[in-house]
Amino acid sequence: MKINQKKQQALVAYLFILPGLLLYIIFLIYPILKALQISFYEWNIMLGSQNIFVGMANYERALSDPIVGVALKNTTLYTIVTVPGQMVIALFIALLLNKITKGKIFFRTIYYIPVVTSWVVVSLLFRYLFQSPKGIINFIIVNVLGVVQKPIPWLQEASTAFFPILSLGIWKGIGWTMVIFLAALETISPDLYEVAEIDGANGWQKLTGITLPLIRPTLVFTSVMLMIGGFNVFISVFLITQGGPLQRTEVILSYMYRQAFNYLDFGYGAALSFILTIIIAVLSFLQIRFLRKPEEIV
16 A cells, blocks of 8 residues: 555654654653642652652642742742833843944844853852942942942842842843844834834834834733743742742742752642642733734734
């Protein structure tokens, strides 16, 4: 029985896809399903020990855990501050770069450098910058600018410890968002702006009447992606404050990591991870549902 050419091409395509699909199942799908199973157990990693099925107990514990409330509040604060911060600054830079004709690649590279730098390196750098009393930030605001009379204990007080984390989150994400916005701006025809100028439109009117409506799908996409990234903040918190002082800067992932790997409570840590997954999925759906126009929703 001969296989026709169309089926033969499909078979070849599936054979090429198969290795990647197997890796995807082994290293992504299986760990997710295993973590889901662990979340319903009091899981013990010691060989020969028994894992006790506890049902929804780990999820119920999370709902009554006060530190989870603090961590969720901090994670939400991080997202609310860093996502608009990155988008506004990145859009401003993209608008400026879109206007220039020379040096665009150079400036785009300069702004993108923070994106490709290691989270570990820049987190430790920001920790050093905000050290008290001898950090560079304190030196500038006390000795150079004279804004305050004495050094601010940035990392020692809960009211200020989150500021370095927020600053790092905005600084590191501007470059990626700027590149996305710049690509969207370059698709807008210059003729539209010329017609608007003939009609007497000023810069603000062109921005709100032409630019923002035409890059609306890009704005929605970046907001969703940045929101997902914001709720997954971990390395900066772990390295700058370790969730302190007194767990007041704890976020969901840092608390989950601490429960799983410091206290070996893998069942509870897995439950926290799936609670975070549900929150991100719901928020992503709501963003797409309410920010996109009906004709843009597929």
